[in-house]
Amino acid sequence: MSKERIQISEDLYDIMPPDYQDLVKSATYGKEDRGWKDIGTSKELIEQHSLCAGCPESMAFRYILASLPNPEDTVMVGSTGCTSLVFPMVAVHNIHSLFGNQNAIASGLKRALSVRFPGRVKDVVVLAGDGATVDIGLDMTLQAWFRQEKFTTICFDNELYANTGGQESGLMQKGFVAKMAPVGKLFDKVRLPEIARESGCHYVVNCTVSKPSLVEKVIRNAVHIAREIGPTYLQLYTPCILEIGKNSMEGLQEMRDSEKPTERFAYKEYISEPAKQLLAELAAKDKERKAAAKQLAGQASA
Amino acid sequence: MADIHSVIGTKNKKGQTYTDTWKLMNEAPRTPSFFTGSEVIKEALRRASCDVMIAYPITPQSEAAALIGELFAEGYIGDYFRGESEFAVMSQCAGAAFGGARVFTTTAGPGTMRAMENFPMWSGARLPIQMIVTCRGINSPLSIQPDTLEIAYLLNTGMLVWHAETAQDFFDWILKGYMVSEEPDVHLPLALCCDGFFVTHTKDVVNLTPADMCLPPYDPYRSPVPCMDMECPPVRMMRDPFVMKSNYISYATHASWQQEIWAAVERSRKHSIHWLNGLIDTENTDAEIIIVASGTAVSQGREAIRLLEDEGVRCGLVKVKTLRPWPEEEIREATKNAKHIFVPEFNVTGWLAKEIKATISNPERVHAGPRVCGGMTMPPEIIVSEIKTALGMKTFSLAGRGS
Numbered sequence: 001m002s003k004e005r006i007q008i009s010e011d012l013y014d015i016m017p018p019d020y021q022d023l024v025k026s027a028t029y030g031k032e033d034r035g036w037k038d039i040g041t042s043k044e045l046i047e048q049h050s051l052c053a054g055c056p057e058s059m060a061f062r063y064i065l066a067s068l069p070n071p072e073d074t075v076m077v078g079s080t081g082c083t084s085l086v087f088p089m090v091a092v093h094n095i096h097s098l099f100g101n102q103n104a105i106a107s108g109l110k111r112a113l114s115v116r117f118p119g120r121v122k123d124v125v126v127l128a129g130d131g132a133t134v135d136i137g138l139d140m141t142l143q144a145w146f147r148q149e150k151f152t153t154i155c156f157d158n159e160l161y162a163n164t165g166g167q168e169s170g171l172m173q174k175g176f177v178a179k180m181a182p183v184g185k186l187f188d189k190v191r192l193p194e195i196a197r198e199s200g201c202h203y204v205v206n207c208t209v210s211k212p213s214l215v216e217k218v219i220r221n222a223v224h225i226a227r228e229i230g231p232t233y234l235q236l237y238t239p240c241i242l243e244i245g246k247n248s249m250e251g252l253q254e255m256r257d258s259e260k261p262t263e264r265f266a267y268k269e270y271i272s273e274p275a276k277q278l279l280a281e282l283a284a285k286d287k288e289r290k291a292a293a294k295q296l297a298g299q300a301s302a
Numbered sequence: 303m304a305d306i307h308s309v310i311g312t313k314n315k316k317g318q319t320y321t322d323t324w325k326l327m328n329e330a331p332r333t334p335s336f337f338t339g340s341e342v343i344k345e346a347l348r349r350a351s352c353d354v355m356i357a358y359p360i361t362p363q364s365e366a367a368a369l370i371g372e373l374f375a376e377g378y379i380g381d382y383f384r385g386e387s388e389f390a391v392m393s394q395c396a397g398a399a400f401g402g403a404r405v406f407t408t409t410a411g412p413g414t415m416r417a418m419e420n421f422p423m424w425s426g427a428r429l430p431i432q433m434i435v436t437c438r439g440i441n442s443p444l445s446i447q448p449d450t451l452e453i454a455y456l457l458n459t460g461m462l463v464w465h466a467e468t469a470q471d472f473f474d475w476i477l478k479g480y481m482v483s484e485e486p487d488v489h490l491p492l493a494l495c496c497d498g499f500f501v502t503h504t505k506d507v508v509n510l511t512p513a514d515m516c517l518p519p520y521d522p523y524r525s526p527v528p529c530m531d532m533e534c535p536p537v538r539m540m541r542d543p544f545v546m547k548s549n550y551i552s553y554a555t556h557a558s559w560q561q562e563i564w565a566a567v568e569r570s571r572k573h574s575i576h577w578l579n580g581l582i583d584t585e586n587t588d589a590e591i592i593i594v595a596s597g598t599a600v601s602q603g604r605e606a607i608r609l610l611e612d613e614g615v616r617c618g619l620v621k622v623k624t625l626r627p628w629p630e631e632e633i634r635e636a637t638k639n640a641k642h643i644f645v646p647e648f649n650v651t652g653w654l655a656k657e658i659k660a661t662i663s664n665p666e667r668v669h670a671g672p673r674v675c676g677g678m679t680m681p682p683e684i685i686v687s688e689i690k691t692a693l694g695m696k697t698f699s700l701a702g703r704g705s
């Protein structure tokens with residue numbers, strides 16, 4: 001999509017909702033170096049949402065949407081869960097269909113877009129909860145990876161089924177007492193990042209969303225690698241403050257506590273060899289581009 | 303994107319000419335060919351300008367699904383792969399259709415049931431996917447035999463549901479089906495059903511359209527809902543997701559959306575009549591006895607009518623082609639003179655008879671049978687015997703045969 005597509009006819013301008021006017025005026029579609037730093041100075045690709053106040057999922061959404069390298073040609077796929085409360089307010093095309101089928105939807109979508117737009121970039125990004133990714137949708141999560149489908153899978157890991165009221169999930173920690181785990185969860189947190197690597201993902205990261213710059217980096221890497229090489233997987237800790245009994249202000253601290261080196265969300269990353277090569281190439285190109293821009297700026301001021 | 307009319311007369315990468323569908327179906331020369339039903343599905347797909355086909359093995363559709371893979375290898379289909387289960391396949395089909403592709407898939411029996419959650423989602427999302435259902439048993443113990451019970455489960459999904467009698471129906475309806483499904487005022491998925499084995503695995507003479515002519519491509523921008531390809535503005539769809547609200551606006555939204563889907567099924571009526579030359583076919587509806595059937599039960603009914611004629615009993619026939627939209631007026635009109643209406647079916651519950659009873663006046667005229675299931679064949683003689691018994695005529699007893 002080119003940015004012209006979202007322009008408003010002058011005659012209709014004043015009847016368009018203000019948030020749409022803002023999108024046209026100052027959203028960062030098509031901006032080369034878009035990233036988390038645009039937040040506050042541009043129109044974000046997310047509007048007011050109905051998550052609980054202070055829910056880290058909302059931070060994660062904002063950072064991710066600010067960091068997508070190519071939102072004007074990105075289609076997102078969601079699933080049922082707290083994330084599905086946000087997607088209707090997201091200004092990139094997105095699909096909600098059923099609970100747990102997100103990687104199957106994305107497989108069909110990516111292939112359709114490749115057939116219809118050969119030679120053009122159309123990124124597909126899945127974003128779903130841990131229940132959707134690891135429990136009900138696990139077969140479709142893995143099979144998309146086995147098939148080397150070229151899209152990014154992001155799991156918002158809040159270690160439980162939040163939207164239905166805090167039931168046990170596969171990514172819940174062992175021993176945690178929850179609905180449907182009345183004597184505490186009896187088995188370990190499923191090790192999906194390791195499974196992702198074994199299943200053929202070329203880029204796997206396990207981290208929290210406490211640092212926007214980190215979220216930006218891993219999103220950009222994951223989308224670029226998926227576009228060129230094969231499946232990528234990000235598991236992001238977005239604690240459900242409601243169900244673990246935290247206040248609105250405490251989400252950030254909860255993430256910081258859980259990302260300490262010995263904790264379960266200490267930063268972990270896997271990059272396949274071809275993906276490493278791609279990242280090196282991208283970094284080199286970036287450097288070249290920045291140097292050229294600097295030179296140009298120098299000439300202009302000279 | 304090129305619009306449909308501007309591509310007519312041009313060639314695709316396989317050298318096929320995009321042809322106006324009405325001309326293709328009604329005016330282009332036909333070549334009689336002796337093919338199995340599965341091969342006929344392949345030949346229809348060769349001409350369907352299909353973007354994405356997703357396959358999964360289950361008898362009796364596996365052969366057709368594999369043959370379409372050959373078409374892909376030859377370059378006739380944009381993309382093709384085997385999914386991991388029917389549930390996943392139907393979601394993959396949805397993803398491809400959301401992305402603006404013309405999509406095709408095939409399934410049967412347990413596959414239909416496994417995928418069921420997807421079907422109301424397809425119609426709710428207005429995805430004009432075409433799914434061939436080669437009906438087979440869904441009971442336990444496991445059965446692969448012909449049985450049409452699964453169709454009953456599809457009737458309330460909001461999909462269009464058609465029931466082919468012959469391989470010729472199949473060939474024509476696959477191509478015509480896309481024309482109805484993709485109309486902007488319809489834009490709904492189509493379950494094109496046939497009776498497994500009887501149609502898929504038997505050979506029949508089918509008149510094929512020329513292989514170098516194909517349907518115009520699907521134009522996703524005629525869809526009543528936005529295509530998810532970021533080629534049009536990504537407007538916010540709603541202020542609050544309705545799932546979260548327990549208020550009147552939320553209920554009204556869901557209610558009106560459901561009503562709109564069923565209104566779209568209704569609106570498909572005129573297009574289906576146009577393409578299929580009516581929702582039902584009739585013979586001798588002035589007779590006092592009428593057989594109403596769908597699928598291969600129609601063929602058996604036709605044969606029974608011939609046998610009855612030999613004995614001086616005159617009997618009419620109604621072939622129901624579309625189950626959704628349901629030919630309510632047509633069936634009422636065609637059966638208005640009938641004193642006895644027989645509904646032979648290949649399933650245990652008799653879903654077609656129930657639909658007919660709910661449609662006509664004096665429903666006690668309906669004899670809900672004969673019914674066979676679990677893979678049993680329906681010899682015309684049992685239809686004859688059912689009719690003669692109801693009329694108080696002497697008939698042979700099946701149980702006594704051979705004793």
Ligand SMILES: Cc1ncc(C[n+]2csc(CCOP(=O)(O)OP(=O)(O)O)c2C)c(N)n1
Binds near residue numbers: 081129161162169
């Ligand atoms: C087929 C089906 N089963 C169950 C549900 C009920 N359901 C809705 S959301 C949800 C839990 C979502 O959990 P998760 O994926 O972890 O997302 P979260 O809400 O925690 O962000 C469940 C079980 C459903 N909508 N569909």
Ligand code: SF4
Binds near residue numbers: 050056057239240
């Ligand atoms: S229930 Fe939990 S995950 Fe869902 S919005 Fe509230 S805090 Fe966030």
Ligand SMILES: [Mg+2]
Binds near residue numbers: 156157159169
């Ligand atoms: Mg969760």
